[in-house]
Amino acid sequence: MKFTISNELIEKVEQLVQSKNDEAILDLLNEYHHADIAEILEDLNTEQASYIIKLLDSEKTSEILMEMDEGDREKILATLSTKEIAEEIEELDTDDAADMIAELSEERQIEVIAQIEDEEHKAEIRELLTYDEDTAGGLMAKELVRVNENWTVTECVREMRAQAENVTRVHSIYVVDGNEKLIGRLSLKDLLMASPRAHISTVYIPKVDFVDVNEDAEEVARIMQKYDLEAIPVVDENKVLLGRITIDDIVDVIKEEAEKDYQMAAGITQDVEADDSILQLTRARLPWLFLGLVGGIGAFLIMEGFKGTFEKYAVLFFFTPLIAAMAGNVGVQSSAIIVQGLANDDVKGSINKRLIKEMFLAALNGFILALFLFAFVWITKGSFLTALAISVSLVAVIIIAGLIGTFVPLFLDKKGIDPAIATGPFITTSNDIFGILIYFWIAKLILGI
């Protein structure tokens, strides 16, 4: 069951491609699942991978290509003629076909579509290309089993056998009226258990979940998860059945969403992978680092501003990394909890209540930590007042960092901005500056300078 790629396997494939031993390549790869072959091809260079794609049957290669990383797929598609790409497209379900075409240049898109022979497939792909990729329309496939409410079960089964040949997985059978409007559904199980002479109108289930073709992809994911759906029909504003979305596409949406949030929290703006080029990675990472640099210069200016005040208390300056680190950590913690809660639709109620709760939470954490810090400074430095100044500041900084971390994502969410941008470097940097400012200000007050 388990497939693990090995260096030996890759070397063997490379050798076979080198010696153009087509028969041996076909024999070897025949054993593997298309998802496994995709992994193998990702480890070859483009020329070798392209050789194999051209060698294998397009029924298999279309699936292999869809399993590959977008970047690797693009490179291989660039080596294929538009005719060859059209052949791959013919084999794919409409949703995958539209996704693959969308990755091509506009010019090549037109050429490829022109060369698709199946007219219905062509028209369906053209339709799908008109929808935004982050909507239900961008996720759906046109392949589905639809039956008319006026048919009998026997007619329905006959009709379905014809339709089912084009549909890889039959989840639900959608029931439409004479105007192609979605009116209900039928499971294969129901059909299996119904009398053959019964009319569909007497056995179908009128309660059916559906989404509008313009619905946001993330909202579709939320609905399908909440109601445990494995497929959902997509309709237009007149409830005419347009297509269906299956759970495997939603798994991808969920994963991408989670990865995007994770990367934002880590200060990476674009969707990058460990294997991307140094330039791509730099583009994704440098803007956040630059933000950090500006923040650091801000911190420098603040400290310089307090230089005169603290000639006598150099020790205060030595605690700024501690203060900045604590402010950053607390801010990231509170914002992460809020961002995650918002993503799961768990955060309800007023902002004020959240802020009060966070204040108590931060105060409790801050107090415990400040006790340790107080003991450390008092024992090592022997000055009660210095220890007090540093510890009291720490509590204040932690409370304010927690409040900022809670408030900013809630505020962004209210304004319709993705709250995830408020995590990571953004919150760390602003908390660094606020933290250091508050720290020196309180210290000054307590030490009476």
Added chain:
Amino acid sequence: MKFTISNELIEKVEQLVQSKNDEAILDLLNEYHHADIAEILEDLNTEQASYIIKLLDSEKTSEILMEMDEGDREKILATLSTKEIAEEIEELDTDDAADMIAELSEERQIEVIAQIEDEEHKAEIRELLTYDEDTAGGLMAKELVRVNENWTVTECVREMRAQAENVTRVHSIYVVDGNEKLIGRLSLKDLLMASPRAHISTVYIPKVDFVDVNEDAEEVARIMQKYDLEAIPVVDENKVLLGRITIDDIVDVIKEEAEKDYQMAAGITQDVEADDSILQLTRARLPWLFLGLVGGIGAFLIMEGFKGTFEKYAVLFFFTPLIAAMAGNVGVQSSAIIVQGLANDDVKGSINKRLIKEMFLAALNGFILALFLFAFVWITKGSFLTALAISVSLVAVIIIAGLIGTFVPLFLDKKGIDPAIATGPFITTSNDIFGILIYFWIAKLILGI
């Protein structure tokens, strides 16, 4: 289609519960999906929610309870008698039933199981409770449709009608031999299209994916995603068919895994939510903050060690928050990319190659940032040497921070430890200390102090 909870709705339900207007409650809630009712109950207090659970039919309430947050569910279960819980359990599929029972105290578990009337259901739940929750056994349900290779299609359909009553969703029909060993599968579509007199042994597909009952849950998720499976059979070491796992359970595994990694990156150790108590949140957050405190004290000691330098070059000290922030940010970025790559099984090849790549990447980013910093310091401070010292240190710190961020998760992964712990506060804190140390050391060298 869309359900949004409103304050009016909650108040209405509260009023109806207050006045014990059972009929109106039933009328009102009857309209809603069980997942929606779960959301409503989460917004009531335990007493009110429990009143509704006791009022509604257990066929519906069992589903409602399974949709609720674990914490809210636990509170309601605490108000129910073991007899009432057993009634809920009778309605649930074996996997959900086992999950719900596992949340009870050991004593109550025994009482509840004893009161389950359906002997087969009872035995199956007992079996499921023996598996670790993070394995295939912990995820699987016993409900599935299994047919014998020696049956005809007609016999099979008859037998399936009986079995299917207990199975909510028929994904695949599993084919077993005389010893209950899994030998293949059959889709409903295949069955629909086969001749009624054909023997199963002539129509089934011998190629079937399966997982071992002790397989890790995350590995099951990876397999199901990679091969786009909607259900996978689970077998024991003799390939005897034990149960099946469906994609909706896997969606939960994927989400939980992503949330765990996200929380680790934000310095939150336990699975907490925004609505958890202040004490729970403190337990999850304080350990990481304490780590930050210790790191901060480390930074203090280093700076104090360079105190002599401070007298002459106080400006160096004012840049420590900048250096620490940059070291932290770079470390988090590189570790996040590696952790995500490891989770997606994208990171292959030698550690050395990764480290060399990260070195170039960090050097490029560091160089660009250092140019700005150099210009800033030179212009505002007028000292070429100071500007040089700070900028060169910045490049060195960024490179080393990047290397640590890359190396630590790869190293942990090799040792079989979850690399996600290497993100967030762990990497920020260690990079703070290393960063500051390297900074002063290089600055001292260049300034010749």
